[in-house]
Amino acid sequence: xxxxxxxxxxxxxxxxxxxxxxxxxxxxxxxxxxxxxxxxxxxxxxxxxxxxxxxxxxxxxxxxxxxxxxxxxxxxxxxxxxxxxxxxxxxxxxxxxxxxxxxxxxxxxxxxxxxxxxxxxxxxxxxxxxxxxxxxxxxxxxxxxxxxxxxxxxxxxxxxxxxxxxxxxxxxxxxxxxxxxxxxxxxxxxxxxxxxxxxxxxxxxxxxxxxxxxxxxxxxxxxxxxxxxxxxxxxxxxxxxxxxxxxxxxxxxxxxxxxxxxxxxxxx
Amino acid sequence: xxxxxxxxxxxxxxxxxxxxxxxxxxxxxxxxxxxxxxxxxxxxxxxxxxxxxxxxxxxxxxxxxxxxxxxxxxxxxxxx
Numbered sequence: 215x216x217x218x219x220x221x222x223x224x225x226x227x228x229x230x231x232x233x234x235x236x237x238x239x240x241x242x243x244x245x246x247x248x249x250x251x252x253x254x255x256x257x258x259x260x261x262x263x264x265x266x267x268x269x270x271x272x273x274x275x276x277x278x279x280x281x282x283x284x285x286x287x288x289x290x291x292x293x294x295x296x297x298x299x300x301x302x303x304x305x306x307x308x309x310x311x312x313x314x315x316x317x318x319x320x321x322x323x324x325x326x327x328x329x330x331x332x333x334x335x336x337x338x339x340x341x342x343x344x345x346x347x348x349x350x351x352x353x354x355x356x357x358x359x360x361x362x363x364x365x366x367x368x369x370x371x372x373x374x375x376x377x378x379x380x381x382x383x384x385x386x387x388x389x390x391x392x393x394x395x396x397x398x399x400x401x402x403x404x405x406x407x408x409x410x411x412x413x414x415x416x417x418x419x420x421x422x423x424x425x426x427x428x429x430x431x432x433x434x435x436x437x438x439x440x441x442x443x444x445x446x447x448x449x450x451x452x453x454x455x456x457x458x459x460x461x462x463x464x465x466x467x468x469x470x471x472x473x474x475x476x477x478x479x480x481x482x
Numbered sequence: 483x484x485x486x487x488x489x490x491x492x493x494x495x496x497x498x499x500x501x502x503x504x505x506x507x508x509x510x511x512x513x514x515x516x517x518x519x520x521x522x523x524x525x526x527x528x529x530x531x532x533x534x535x536x537x538x539x540x541x542x543x544x545x546x547x548x549x550x551x552x553x554x555x556x557x558x559x560x561x562x
Contacts, residue, residue: 261485261488261526261543262547263547263550264508264513264514264515264524296547296551395555395556397515469509469513470507470508470513470514470526471507472507472528474528
């Protein structure tokens with residue numbers, strides 16, 4: 215419990231430091247001051263039994279981008295069921311699923327614009343951090359759309375199709391709660407949602423060779439901070455049990471989780 | 483994470499009313515995970531066993547993961 219208290223105090227202090235830095239650094243006289251430095255210290259630890267986050271309000275995701283970092287606690291499929299989990303779930307028509315095929319655990323996307331498709335090129339269950347991104351671009355329902363799943367900045371699979379559909383809309387479930395199963399045994403960090411489809415070079419930029427970047431700031435090839443609609447840091451600047459939306463107001467609640475699940479384990 | 487201090491206890495669904503949610507990690511009765519036939523659920527805690535769970539079998543993280551992967555708790559059907 216002492217560790218939990220240290221986490222809580224550290225988180226609270228970090229939030230104050232971040233806030234003070236932002237207030238101080240905006241402008242010094244007429245000289246542009248550098249932005250507050252980006253610090254990523256915490257991720258959320260999910261135990262694979264019933265831990266999850268749920269957002270306070272619904273979102274609609276027709277086209278755009280979703281990206282996050284994840285790390286499994288297991289390698290391969292050490293126990294039956296480990297390799298099948300759903301880190302991101304909106305409704306029954308849209309979720310990002312990690313599926314074990316007896317050889318690898320690979321991303322599997324279900325969205326009405328694309329139907330379901332696998333990325334069979336990547337094994338994400340190796341105990342290491344991986345960056346997962348999904349982009350959907352095109353005309354929406356009834357028009358041609360292109361959906362791409364990226365792993366660690368590389369294109370895993372591209373699907374182009376024309377379908378008539380209703381845009382998925384619901385609260386965000388992160389880490390589990392799709393059903394009685396499919397909870398994640400691992401860590402999640404730095405979830406971003408954009409209203410636009412990021413380009414491949416932008417995905418590579420935010421992957422940044424494995425080190426998360428500040429998604430609220432354009433840098434290098436990344437020029438879409440203006441279309442970022444939700445940004446959850448998973449512990450940095452957060453106070454248990456609320457995971458703050460750093461762009462909008464759609465905070466998430468740590469559900470069935472303790473302060474101990476805010477851990478100092480991040481991609482770097 | 484090793485979860486070396488975390489314990490899990492399976493209880494009957496009929497016992498949910500006896501759970502003191504201030505002493506376990508579960509948020510509320512509404513967020514519990516139930517077995518597929520809704521007859522059982524579980525709670526977890528770190529450290530000492532809450533008094534209302536005395537006498538019940540506790541499991542480690544590894545043990546509960548194996549139990550939850552079984553057919554009583556996990557639907558084998560792959561989402562379409």
